[in-house]
Every structure is written in structure tokens, then in C-alpha cells.
Amino acid sequence: MRMRVKKWAKPELAACPYYVDLPEEKRGKWRSCFAKEAPFYVELGCGKCVATSRMTLDNRDINYLAVDISRNILGVARRNFEAVYGDEPVDNVTLTHFDIMWIDKYLCEADKVERIYISFCNPWNQRPAHYKRRLTHTRQLLQYRHFLVPGAQIYFKTDDDPLFKASLRYFEEAGFRIIYQTEDLHASGFTPNYVSEHEQFFSDQGIKIKFCIAQMEEMKPDTTNAENEGPET
Numbered sequence: 001m002r003m004r005v006k007k008w009a010k011p012e013l014a015a016c017p018y019y020v021d022l023p024e025e026k027r028g029k030w031r032s033c034f035a036k037e038a039p040f041y042v043e044l045g046c047g048k049c050v051a052t053s054r055m056t057l058d059n060r061d062i063n064y065l066a067v068d069i070s071r072n073i074l075g076v077a078r079r080n081f082e083a084v085y086g087d088e089p090v091d092n093v094t095l096t097h098f099d100i101m102w103i104d105k106y107l108c109e110a111d112k113v114e115r116i117y118i119s120f121c122n123p124w125n126q127r128p129a130h131y132k133r134r135l136t137h138t139r140q141l142l143q144y145r146h147f148l149v150p151g152a153q154i155y156f157k158t159d160d161d162p163l164f165k166a167s168l169r170y171f172e173e174a175g176f177r178i179i180y181q182t183e184d185l186h187a188s189g190f191t192p193n194y195v196s197e198h199e200q201f202f203s204d205q206g207i208k209i210k211f212c213i214a215q216m217e218e219m220k221p222d223t224t225n226a227e228n229e230g231p232e233t
């Protein structure tokens with residue numbers, strides 16, 4: 001569902017000290033956006049940051065980059081950070097907008113990302129030709145490898161069974177090992193779990209939340225073909 005235009009979002013983001021409007025200029029320099037050097041995590045498709053804002057406040061010793069394609073949504077995210085942080089400075093978060101399909105233009109090896117969060121991305125289930133747009137597709141994961149450090153992890157949550165099943169395969173194809181997996185996150189006892197806006201929405205409908213942690217391993221030479229055009233899977 002497309003969000004209604006929020007006229008206040010752009011000016012509020014422009015005045016926000018932790019919003020970056022030209023992300024291509026920060027390529028290789030994201031770590032310098034933060035008050036202090038710390039582990040660096042990235043959330044892809046952050047939405048309104050309902051969960052992220054609580055997670056980042058609880059973890060002031062970690063720096064986070066929250067990415068979304070929509071400035072309207074990031075405007076709402078900014079307000080959520082302000083509300084959750086209260087009088088605390090929001091100095092361990094950077095917000096930015098870009099299309100994750102082209103993430104190589106915005107992040108590179110020098111950014112040394114230690115963890116990625118992907119929560120409730122579009123499953124693109126309708127047409128096989130669209131599978132490549134999934135944020136967990138092998139082609140995407142191979143791009144993420146360019147800026148992840150060895151042993152980095154991807155935390156992936158979804159409501160969608162076909163996407164989850166396909167993603168487990170994508171992770172393997174792209175040289176990631178699944179180190180944790182559950183088909184019912186809320187019953188699993190996994191902690192800490194910060195419940196996002198979409199997670200609450202699906203959970204309220206009785207849909208079980210699928211979750212895994214994939215750890216980047218050294219790449220086997222024969223799996224790199226996945227970066228090329230091939231059959232839609």
C-alpha cells in the first residue's frame with residue numbers, strides 16, 4: 001500500500017542532522033557519519049523504524065544506517081526516533097534514501113558492515129521474472145558481500161513462506177551459512193526481538209513470523225555465476 005504524500009517529510013529530513021540526502025557521496029565513508037567509532041549495522045527497507053528506533057536506543061554502542069527508498073516513510077521514521085530517544089541525542093543512527101537494487105553505488109568494502117537487517121521486504125511472488133527484485137535474492141546477496149566483513153550476519157524476517165524457503169537457498173548460493181532458523185519466531189524464545197510495524201500486523205492475523213540468521217562464509221569459486229543473468233528462480 002502506497003503511503004500518502006507527507007508534505008512535512010522533506011523539510012523535516014533536510015533539517016535533520018542524522019539524515020543523508022546524497023548517499024552516493026558517503027560511499028566508503030559511512031562510518032565517519034557517527035559521533036564515535038563502533039560496530040556498524042545496516043537496516044535495508046527500514047520503513048517507519050518502529051522496532052529499529054527501540055533497538056538503536058537500547059544499543060548506543062552500535063552505529064546503524066537505516067535505508068529506505070521512500071522519503072515520506074523516512075520522515076515518519078525520523079519522528080519515531082525523536083519520540084523514542086526523547087532528550088537523548090540520536091547520535092548512533094543515520095537515515096538515508098536509495099534504491100537497494102543499486103546498493104553497490106552507495107556502499108563498498110571500506111564501509112565494513114558487520115550486520116544487515118532485512119524485515120518484511122516485498123516477496124515479489126507474483127511473477128518469476130520479479131524474483132530478482134527480492135532483497136534476499138542471490139544477486140542482491142552477492143552485492144551485499146562487497147561491503148560486509150568476513151563472518152558478517154544477515155538477520156532476515158518475513159511472514160511469507162515461499163520467500164523464506166527461496167531465501168534459504170539464495171543464502172546458500174551466495175556463500176552464507178544459516179546459523180539460526182525458526183518458522184515461528186514468537187514461539188521460539190529468540191531474544192532480543194524488536195517487533196516491527198509489519199511484524200505486528202502479520203502476527204495480529206495469526207501469521208507465523210519466519211526468521212533466520214545467515215553468516216557470510218568464504219565464497220566457493222563455482223557459485224559466482226549467480227551474479228549473471230540466468231533462469232528465474
Ligand SMILES: C[S@@+](CC[C@H](N)C(=O)[O-])C[C@H]1O[C@@H](n2cnc3c(N)ncnc32)[C@H](O)[C@@H]1O
Nearest residue numbers: 045046047068069099100101119120196197198
Ligand atoms: C513492507 S515494508 C517493511 C518495513 C519495516 N522493515 C517493517 O518490518 O515494518 C518494506 C519497506 O521497504 C522499502 N523498500 C522496498 N523496496 C525497496 C528498495 N528497492 N530500496 C529501498 N527500500 C525499499 C519500502 O519503502 C518499505 O518501507
